[in-house]
Amino acid sequence: MPPSSQPLIKPNIRRKLLGAKLKRARIAKDLTVEQVADAVGHLAKQQKERGTPGDTKPMKLTVSTAYRQEKGETPVRDDLLAFLIKLYEPDDGGPEWGQEVESWVQLNKLSRLTGPWTESGRMAGPTYSDYTAAEAIATELRTFQPQVVPGLFQTAAYTRGVIKAAADAHLPGTYQAETLIQHREHRKLLLDGDTPPLVRAIIDEAAIRRSVGSPKAAREQLEHLIELSNRPYIMIQILPFSVGGHAGLDGGFDLMSIGGDVVAFQDGHQGGAFIDGADQVRTYQAKYELLQMQALATDASREYLEQALL
Structure with missing residues (x-):
């Protein structure tokens, strides 16, 4: 497998939870990690052909990076998360899926912060969920x-x-x-x-x-x-x-x-x-x-x- 360009870091609990949710959603859609990486690669090819605004880099997802993201070892780009939300959306979505998506976005934002996860400053505290x-x-x-x-x-x-x-x-x-x-x-x-x-x-x-x-x-x-x-x-x-x-x-x-x-x-x-x-x-x-x-x-x-x- 090609080496990942993403850094391998000690995951925090927010990133671990996001990774577990991504893995569960992928399995629910009956997709392999390889299929997800291929889908991202296809989109990246389209982005490259159309050109991307400013300094935005086309998305890239190797199989090894995808595995690391599901383990919480590698951060997830916002645009990649948006694509995965569309890719993993269940046929019978609805309000529950909307709440799940909201939790993904929140966890991804919080995963970039360090220190205890509690309600303080820029960080919203953990919910019961x-x-x-x-x-x-x-x-x-x-x-x-x-x-x-x-x-x-x-x-x-x-x-x-x-x-x-x-x-x-x-x-x-x-x-x-x-x-x-x-x-x-x-x-x-x-x-x-x-x-x-x-x-x-x-x-x-x-x-x-x-x-x-x-x-x-x-x-x-x-x-x-x-x-x-x-x-x-x-x-x-x-x-x-x-x-x-x-x-x-x-x-x-x-x-x-x-x-x-x-x-x-x-x-x-x-x-x-x-x-x-x-x-x-x-x-x-x-x-x-x-x-x-x-x-x-x-x-x-x-x-x-x-x-x-x-």
């Missing part, structure tokens, strides 16, 4: 949750209780509770797929002791956690009250392994922040390791959950 998109392409998920059961582990009744409680704190009409419930239910399908990610969860005892929803819903949630803890790709640890002060007192967070890199996500009241700086990620990894040592082992955690049912 961005978080779930990252979760869906991760091969390993590590989470610490001090207040509630992790979203992927919640039963439908528990989720409804959590979201209803949050909705009570918002102005009427500003919190789309039913939409969030549907999204949360869709997220949980990740654990039942053919290749689920490895999931490690540390849950504070407060989240287990806190009753959310009806007594029946609370019991069903405990039973579901026990069932999940028996799956070979899920490890649940309970952080007991007896530990006292611990490394996670400043809030919940996640670590996601994506394409050979690890990114952190810090929970926040008005959303959250993706963090992919090496030193900062190492800090979160060290914090998680401390919490693992302070929490009950997986077998002891399962016993704890079984006792909580009695």
Whole structure:
């Protein structure tokens, strides 16, 4: 394959998400990377014959560059992205496709910025959709949750209780509770797929002791956690009250392994922040390791959950 003229760089989470979306859309159209590169080459030939305005260079896409773009290793030119949007548009597009296109454009713009991905200055913060998109392409998920059961582990009744409680704190009409419930239910399908990610969860005892929803819903949630803890790709640890002060007192967070890199996500009241700086990620990894040592082992955690049912 011809060498790429694009620089190989350490991808940030915005570029990784864009690459994953491009790959998914290409596969949905039943196109190979080679076919996409050929289509771009055909367009570039037409541009060259017509002439391009000013200093604009005709588009060029080698197979190796296309693969790198889908891995998030190489930036995507705006005009190339516009062409791919047309090429990948599904026959039954509509509003959902429009929203998807908007997310591509936004991610491509944000991918050129450096530093943590949070709402500040020129950068719009990650949306719930961005978080779930990252979760869906991760091969390993590590989470610490001090207040509630992790979203992927919640039963439908528990989720409804959590979201209803949050909705009570918002102005009427500003919190789309039913939409969030549907999204949360869709997220949980990740654990039942053919290749689920490895999931490690540390849950504070407060989240287990806190009753959310009806007594029946609370019991069903405990039973579901026990069932999940028996799956070979899920490890649940309970952080007991007896530990006292611990490394996670400043809030919940996640670590996601994506394409050979690890990114952190810090929970926040008005959303959250993706963090992919090496030193900062190492800090979160060290914090998680401390919490693992302070929490009950997986077998002891399962016993704890079984006792909580009695």
